[in-house]
Amino acid sequence: MPSVGEAIPHDSARFHVTGSAAFLDDLPPLAGELFVDFVPAPIAAGRLQSIDAQEAMRLPGVMALFTAADLPIYHLPGRVNAFGPIFHDEPFLVADEISYVGQPVAVVAALDRHIARRAAAMVKLECEPSEPILSIDQAIAAGAFIGPRRVIRQGNVDAAFATAPHVLQGHLRTGGQEQLYFESQACIAIPGEGGSLRVIASTQNPSETQQVVAEALGLSLHQVVCECKRMGGGFGGKETQSAIPAVMAALVAHHTRRSARIVYRKDQDMIVTGKRHDYQTQYRAAFDDEGRLLAIDVEFHSNGGAFADLSTSVMERSMLHVDNAYRIPAARITGQVCRLNLPPNTAFRGFGGPQGVVVIENILQEIAITLGKDAWDIRRLNTYRDGDPQRSITPYGQVVRDHVLHETLDELERTSDYRRRIAEIARSHSSSDVTLRGIAMTQIKFGISFTTRFLNQGNALVNVFTDGSIQVSTGGTEMGQGLNTKIRQVVADQFGIDPDLVSLMNTSTEKNHNTSPTAASAGTDLNAMAATEACESIRRRMANYAAQRLADPERGLSPSAEHIRFERGMVFDTRDPLSSLPFGIFCDSARRDRIDLGARGFYATPGVDFNRETGKGTPFHYFTTGAAVAEVSIDRLTGETTIDRVDLLMDVGKMINPGIDHGQIIGGFVQGAGWCTMEELVHDHQGCLLSTSPTTYKIPNITDFPLTFNLATIENTKHRINVRRSKAVGEPPLMLGIAVWMAIKHALSCLDDKRSLYPLPLPATPAVILEAITKIRHTERQAPTHGGESQRSMAVSSAIKSPLRS
Numbered sequence: 001m002p003s004v005g006e007a008i009p010h011d012s013a014r015f016h017v018t019g020s021a022a023f024l025d026d027l028p029p030l031a032g033e034l035f036v037d038f039v040p041a042p043i044a045a046g047r048l049q050s051i052d053a054q055e056a057m058r059l060p061g062v063m064a065l066f067t068a069a070d071l072p073i074y075h076l077p078g079r080v081n082a083f084g085p086i087f088h089d090e091p092f093l094v095a096d097e098i099s100y101v102g103q104p105v106a107v108v109a110a111l112d113r114h115i116a117r118r119a120a121a122m123v124k125l126e127c128e129p130s131e132p133i134l135s136i137d138q139a140i141a142a143g144a145f146i147g148p149r150r151v152i153r154q155g156n157v158d159a160a161f162a163t164a165p166h167v168l169q170g171h172l173r174t175g176g177q178e179q180l181y182f183e184s185q186a187c188i189a190i191p192g193e194g195g196s197l198r199v200i201a202s203t204q205n206p207s208e209t210q211q212v213v214a215e216a217l218g219l220s221l222h223q224v225v226c227e228c229k230r231m232g233g234g235f236g237g238k239e240t241q242s243a244i245p246a247v248m249a250a251l252v253a254h255h256t257r258r259s260a261r262i263v264y265r266k267d268q269d270m271i272v273t274g275k276r277h278d279y280q281t282q283y284r285a286a287f288d289d290e291g292r293l294l295a296i297d298v299e300f301h302s303n304g305g306a307f308a309d310l311s312t313s314v315m316e317r318s319m320l321h322v323d324n325a326y327r328i329p330a331a332r333i334t335g336q337v338c339r340l341n342l343p344p345n346t347a348f349r350g351f352g353g354p355q356g357v358v359v360i361e362n363i364l365q366e367i368a369i370t371l372g373k374d375a376w377d378i379r380r381l382n383t384y385r386d387g388d389p390q391r392s393i394t395p396y397g398q399v400v401r402d403h404v405l406h407e408t409l410d411e412l413e414r415t416s417d418y419r420r421r422i423a424e425i426a427r428s429h430s431s432s433d434v435t436l437r438g439i440a441m442t443q444i445k446f447g448i449s450f451t452t453r454f455l456n457q458g459n460a461l462v463n464v465f466t467d468g469s470i471q472v473s474t475g476g477t478e479m480g481q482g483l484n485t486k487i488r489q490v491v492a493d494q495f496g497i498d499p500d501l502v503s504l505m506n507t508s509t510e511k512n513h514n515t516s517p518t519a520a521s522a523g524t525d526l527n528a529m530a531a532t533e534a535c536e537s538i539r540r541r542m543a544n545y546a547a548q549r550l551a552d553p554e555r556g557l558s559p560s561a562e563h564i565r566f567e568r569g570m571v572f573d574t575r576d577p578l579s580s581l582p583f584g585i586f587c588d589s590a591r592r593d594r595i596d597l598g599a600r601g602f603y604a605t606p607g608v609d610f611n612r613e614t615g616k617g618t619p620f621h622y623f624t625t626g627a628a629v630a631e632v633s634i635d636r637l638t639g640e641t642t643i644d645r646v647d648l649l650m651d652v653g654k655m656i657n658p659g660i661d662h663g664q665i666i667g668g669f670v671q672g673a674g675w676c677t678m679e680e681l682v683h684d685h686q687g688c689l690l691s692t693s694p695t696t697y698k699i700p701n702i703t704d705f706p707l708t709f710n711l712a713t714i715e716n717t718k719h720r721i722n723v724r725r726s727k728a729v730g731e732p733p734l735m736l737g738i739a740v741w742m743a744i745k746h747a748l749s750c751l752d753d754k755r756s757l758y759p760l761p762l763p764a765t766p767a768v769i770l771e772a773i774t775k776i777r778h779t780e781r782q783a784p785t786h787g788g789e790s791q792r793s794m795a796v797s798s799a800i801k802s803p804l805r806s
Contacts, residue, residue, distance in 0.1 A: 003489040003499045007659030011485045023232050024186040024202050025263045036262035037116035039106040039123045041098045044132035044341040044687030052124040061115040066107045068095035072218035090307035099306035101688045102272035109252040132341035136280045139338035146304045146337040147312040152615035154395040155330030160295035164286030173761040177276035177675045183232025184264040187246040189253035196223045202231045203242035205517035210509045212243040213250045227508045234479035236347030239517045241273050267692040276348035277302040279355045285363045291378040295330035304337040305344035311337040314352035321356035325443040326382040331395040350734050357735045361442045369749050397616040402718035416629040416647035429750045436634040438747025442739040443627045446732035447620030449608045455516040456605035458526030462534040464597040468584030473505045475515025476527035482660035483523045490528045494535035496566035521728035528723045534601030545595045624732040626650030630739035639766030645708040651716045653727035665733040672737020674700040751776045
């Protein structure tokens with residue numbers, strides 16, 4: 001029986017439950033191994049004048065201390081002490097200019113990690129501070145930007161606004177988000193012969209880690225091997241930012257010729273690593289009396305932090321997703337990354353998509369409020385229509401095809417009982433109620449592919465052994481998302497065997513070179529397709545051999561590969577199924593007859609290309625779509641939000657593993673709801689992060705899970721591409737968490753009969769909600785002038801605006 005489509009357990013589930021799954025710091029230290037820590041910059045901006053490490057070096061057990069001057073690249077002609085996936089602007093270690101609090105300045109190596117930590121704290125840095133840029137507004141005023149200003153245009157925007165019956169405009173602030181993976185950044189570097197290095201890293205990007213380590217140490221790529229068995233979470237935070245800890249461990253191993261290990265502490269990790277970009281967005285929308293969009297004019301500014309990292313690509317995806325699931329005849333979409341004196345922000349699940357999607361969903365909600373119409377009807381009116389040339393073109397010129405957006409809306413409206421519930425909520429509102437209720441629907445149309453064309457490739461190595469078991473190596477990394485399990489199922493079905501006979505090996509640049517990061521929801525798409533190609537090569541050889549082996553000229557069975565089947569662990573000719581061979585015995589026989597039972601497969605996503613200069617092209621192979629209805633209750637006295645019910649319906653194609661996909665959908669939605677309602681990053685006035693642990697940074701708990709959660713998938717017979725007709729599922733569900741934020745916005749709009757539009761920042765924390773309720777009440781009452789009421793209002797506002805609110 002085929003395993004694709006079955007919810008077999010995650011390949012590490014047993015090890016996770018029993019505690020035997022080995023993460024990086026579970027690996028036993030090698031003889032003589034050194035533990036590594038680093039000295040962080042104490043200021044957000046300024047210059048490093050001197051480093052005094054004398055006291056630290058006298059500490060027993062301290063073996064070495066290294067600075068930027070000890071990096072071999074520092075002394076190579078024409079090479080600079082900087083790296084980056086797009087722009088080479090981020091120093092490996094501070095040489096002179098300091099750009100954010102916590103930036104690594106020096107690396108300490110000791111016999112014990114506690115000694116290394118003590119030694120790092122004893123190093124004295126003399127710095128000359130300068131005025132930091134700590135907000136997007138400050139960066140705009142100073143002209144501090146990263147990369148060019150990008151524009152996507154469609155239609156005559158100015159003419160559409162000049163003639164539109166209605167125009168609304170506003171400002172939306174969306175906050176950042178901490179990845180908060182369980183396993184912090186970690187790396188072990190092991191020296192080898194001839195100056196070579198083996199780097200074992202918790203990374204989503206082994207090839208880039210290999211490249212950055214080699215570059216920093218002045219080595220060639222063939223001298224560095226990077227491996228990754230599994231990660232304790234990633235969410236994008238280990239796509240590029242795993243490079244610096246790898247360089248620090250590698251630097252120690254390179255100079256001492258001893259194994260070196262670094263594992264960030266959780267607070268240390270949160271302080272120095274980048275997060276989801278916070279955005280400030282100005283928007284205008286033109287629409288008609290029915291609520292049909294005529295034009296949008298959107299200007300994004302993001303907080304890129306001190307260095308480029310992936311910020312320009314993140315901004316690009318925001319711009320490519322501001323249309324979301326909706327046809328917009330005329331659009332002007334601009335994006336600019338701002339440079340701040342904060343850690344460089346980086347990839348996070350959704351990769352800019354959430355910051356774009358929430359803008360158009362907010363616009364449509366405000367159109368509904370302005371016109372006094374149901375927001376569901378406004379969204380359905382504007383949704384892309386499959387097969388209609390006038391209603392299928394995105395602002396960047398790609399045709400949206402083979403989708404079931406309208407079918408999803410109609411089915412979800414029925415199964416969620418939306419009409420009855422929103423009518424009931426409308427009747428329930430009373431100024432005397434302590435509880436405020438809201439309900440909203442949002443959609444997602446998420447493009448699947450890297451928007452940088454060359455990254456859309458993968459390779460795989462498949463080795464079939466003489467007992468019928470198989471090893472598979474790919475460039476994909478397992479961070480808990482089930483990539484390895486899905487590839488096991490795909491490979492097992494290629495040979496008609498049980499998935500337990502297939503093992504996914506450690507990801508290693510030694511076996512899979514020049515690979516792309518496991519990101520963009522494309523891990524299964526790229527690596528399973530590459531593995532499939534390798535399997536098909538082996539199967540062709542096997543089938544030709546089996547045709548000869550199973551042929552029986554005396555019975556009229558001439559050799560015919562087209563009649564050979566691999567099913568139920570057997571190899572047989574369909575013309576004589578009783579003369580079958582067990583797969584393992586067949587493999588042993590094939591090897592003895594010198595049949596090659598191994599192959600390398602390669603896959604490049606077809607048809608994807610995007611021109612950044614023109615803002616036009618086909619950046620995505622296909623779209624994963626869906627919709628969600630969220631209902632919330634808000635305590636008017638505390639601002640606390642309870643998610644009463646969520647109904648979620650998605651088109652994820654033919655699922656390779658429904659259990660894993662359902663887990664990804666639920667987890668993604670909850671993570672998105674956390675970004676929208678509670679996950680708040682707080683910095684002090686000097687640029688130091690204050691929310692540095694789960695005690696000060698709130699992520700969703702089990703008590704924050706919807707009281708009722710209904711999850712379903714919808715069949716889409718039109719989708720016929722990709723591996724086994726599946727669709728990517730890692731990132732898209734996160735953006736359906738926006739439905740919770742929109743339900744809060746709907747609840748607040750019910751307080752005001754004048755249909756006024758009140759800006760609601762994201763996350764909508766209890767403090768933010770209380771502030772909104774207070775503003776709405778004061779607007780309705782026109783602010784009483786007697787002293788007692790004014791004093792109470794000021795006290796509430798003061799409490800809300802405290803930078804330490806949680």
